[in-house]
Amino acid sequence: MSIWATLAGAAAGLLLGGPLGALAGAAAGGAIDLGVRRAASPERRRVAFTIAAIALAAKMARADGDASPAEFATFQRLFHVDASEAGNARRFYELAQQSVAGFEAYAEQAAGLIGPGSPLLEDLLDALWLIAAADGFDPRELDYLDKVAARLGFDAAAAARVRNRHTAPADDDPWTILGVEPGADAATLRRAYHALVREYHPDRHLAEGVPAEFIRVTEARMAVINTAYARATGRAGA
Numbered sequence: 001m002s003i004w005a006t007l008a009g010a011a012a013g014l015l016l017g018g019p020l021g022a023l024a025g026a027a028a029g030g031a032i033d034l035g036v037r038r039a040a041s042p043e044r045r046r047v048a049f050t051i052a053a054i055a056l057a058a059k060m061a062r063a064d065g066d067a068s069p070a071e072f073a074t075f076q077r078l079f080h081v082d083a084s085e086a087g088n089a090r091r092f093y094e095l096a097q098q099s100v101a102g103f104e105a106y107a108e109q110a111a112g113l114i115g116p117g118s119p120l121l122e123d124l125l126d127a128l129w130l131i132a133a134a135d136g137f138d139p140r141e142l143d144y145l146d147k148v149a150a151r152l153g154f155d156a157a158a159a160a161r162v163r164n165r166h167t168a169p170a171d172d173d174p175w176t177i178l179g180v181e182p183g184a185d186a187a188t189l190r191r192a193y194h195a196l197v198r199e200y201h202p203d204r205h206l207a208e209g210v211p212a213e214f215i216r217v218t219e220a221r222m223a224v225i226n227t228a229y230a231r232a233t234g235r236a237g238a
Contacts, residue, residue, distance in 0.1 A: 019105040020051045020113075023096060045114055045208070051092070052110035053079075053124045053214065056148055057131050058096035059103045064138035067097055074134040078127050078216055103144070107151035116153020119199060120208055122162060125149055127217045129166040137167075165224060177228035186233060193229045200225065 024047075057075050061067040072093065075081075081089045096106075114120050128148065132141045149159035164176050175182045178192045198204070202218040 018109045019102065020048060020055065020109050023055055023092070023106075024051055045120070048110060048113040049120055049124065050214070052106055052114075053127055054089070054092045055096040055106040056103055056110075056124065057128060058093045059106075060128055060132060060141060060144050060148075062097055063144040064140045066135075068135045070134040071131050074131045078130060079214055080216060103148060104151055107148050111151065111153045117155070117158060118153075118208075119205060121152045121154075122158075123205060123214070123217050123221075125152060125154065125159075125162050126165070126221060127214070129162065130217070130220070133166060165221070174228040174232040177224060178232055180232075184232070189229065189232050193225070196225050197222070 054075075057071075058067075061071045072090075075093065076086070076089065079089065110121065110124070111117075125145075125148065128145055132138075132145060145163075146159065149162065154162070161176075161179075164173070175184065178184075178189060178196065180188055180192045184192075200218060200221055202215050202222065205218045206215060
């Protein structure tokens with residue numbers, strides 16, 4: 001069953017509770033238990049991740065006062081929304097998009113259910129940056145992204161690492177992405193690269209609860225890491 005079919009039912013709300021469950025229940029048109037529940041299963045983590053991503057993406061689209069078609073198109077591309085499921089996806093998106101208010105509760109529940117600052121939530125934050133970039137960064141969107149990052153459990157350094165992947169790269173960007181000092185030797189680069197592959201490989205994120213429909217974000221991040229490693233090793237060998 002696709003994640004969209006799961007979210008279309010009130011069961012998604014019952015599975016989670018709290019503000020994320022309330023959004024699922026509203027989209028399904030059913031009453032739900034609002035008690036917050038822990039994500040004790042991969043399915044619950046998968047549903048929690050997806051509803052949080054939809055809610056936070058939709059509210060960010062309102063942050064600059066102009067929810068553009070380009071932002072929703074990017075959302076659809078990242079979430080791999082098939083035409084047959086577009087109605088379910090849009091229903092969730094439009095419900096959450098009614099105002100920017102309330103994003104804090106969504107982000108905080110996601111952190112509690114999935115784990116503050118976890119790789120899965122880094123996927124979510126990456127997606128928000130990609131959607132914000134669709135029509136150019138607005139200062140209000142950047143402020144929103146900083147606040148969401150903090151509520152998701154990322155400290156300033158971790159939030160800056162994600163930001164650096166999406167803003168104008170500096171000349172030493174490969175080193176920043178790999179987390180090493182400029183001019184690091186080949187052995188240091190190799191260790192850093194393999195550590196990132198272990199942490200961010202799409203297969204790991206699928207196992208931990210990222211829906212298959214959303215795996216494009218982790219694939220895009222791995223492409224950035226691979227490119228950075230190739231550039232850095234090319235310079236180290238020059």
